[in-house]
């Protein structure tokens with residue numbers, strides 16, 4: 001079976017546990033314009049095997065360490081159990097298994113400063129980076145509420161490769177089964193399937209190297225809505241009258257978490273290339 005066909009099967013055969021709404025605004029990960037422009041330029045100037053999309057290594061054979069920080073509330077309650085975090089970790093590991101990468105929590109750290117439990121990126125991240133950060137591990141922080149650097153309430157945010165090894169998760173979103181994997185996707189350099197920071201991806205795919213998420217086996221995504229059957233609802237046309245057919249099941253989209261299934265081959269290649277280039281120091 002061809003890889004593309006296999007991914008199609010993965011994405012369209014595992015729609016289960018459909019949730020009852022769209023998760024608009026779930027993510028506060030910030031795309032740096034200079035970064036996406038550089039990635040697009042590399043896509044154009046590199047040979048196919050040098051691009052993230054066609055990276056020759058397809059299996060990392062690594063297990064990376066996570067340090068999990070649980071911010072407690074003013075009554076010293078955890079607000080989340082280790083069991084529910086480990087359950088989310090299992091889904092994360094399943095999602096990353098095709099690139100032979102897994103994650104292991106090396107330590108749970110309980111933080112009694114309740115201010116961090118309502119976490120504002122602008123106000124708290126630098127403090128937490130100085131006080132609660134274990135180098136060479138992926139530092140994952142769990143808070144009751146989470147506000148990104150525009151003070152919007154989000155389910156999670158992460159830093160791209162080259163940035164801090166930090167991922168922030170809203171405790172209430174950990175159990176949706178996909179926020180953790182979505183933020184880990186950003187952590188390894190993936191953009192949203194509907195990204196427009198370097199231009200809008202055309203439905204015919206002709207600008208897929210330099211627009212949208214810069215990845216060519218994820219179709220153009222207008223970031224619309226989906227119904228309970230995990231199909232677009234309503235279907236949307238582009239200005240030329242063509243109809244969008246995005247991957248509702250793609251982890252890097254904003255469609256319902258219950259519809260999400262996995263990453264594509266080129267997304268895995270991209271993450272492997274980004275890891276080896278920018279995050280290979282992680283234990």
Ligand SMILES: [Zn+2]
Nearest residue numbers: 027029182192
């Ligand atoms: Zn995101």
